[in-house]
Amino acid sequence: MIKLDFAKTNGLIPAIAQDYKTGEVLMLGFMNSQAFDKTIRTNKATYYSRSRQQLWTKGETSGHVQKVKEIRVDCDNDTILLKVDQIGGGACHKGYKSCFFSKIENNNLKIVESKIFDPKEVYK
Numbered sequence: 098m099i100k101l102d103f104a105k106t107n108g109l110i111p112a113i114a115q116d117y118k119t120g121e122v123l124m125l126g127f128m129n130s131q132a133f134d135k136t137i138r139t140n141k142a143t144y145y146s147r148s149r150q151q152l153w154t155k156g157e158t159s160g161h162v163q164k165v166k167e168i169r170v171d172c173d174n175d176t177i178l179l180k181v182d183q184i185g186g187g188a189c190h191k192g193y194k195s196c197f198f199s200k201i202e203n204n205n206l207k208i209v210e211s212k213i214f215d216p217k218e219v220y221k
Contacts, residue, residue: 123188
């Protein structure tokens with residue numbers, strides 16, 4: 098039986114989504130035990146939205162589903178690494194493949210990736 102430590106961080110643990118083919122980090126979300134259980138059951142990445150206070154399965158609105166290929170757990174059992182097949186484009190709700198599309202350069206934040214979809218068209 099998998100015993101994750103949800104208590105240490107008030108019921109939520111970080112869940113990193115990584116492209117299983119390229120290793121690119123796509124996003125960071127949070128899971129509660131229900132989101133983790135649903136992810137295990139469906140093989141689709143399901144997270145807990147801190148702002149909406151509810152579960153959400155990646156791709157429900159956008160169609161950009163994360164099919165889980167492998168799940169790893171860190172040494173303290175309080176962080177998840179999801180190796181996923183990112184279906185339908187980007188993981189980022191702002192239109193990028195990865196949520197990590199900016200970098201710090203000369204003490205400024207610079208966008209270094211290109212959008213791959215228009216969020217206004219996807220999230221109507």
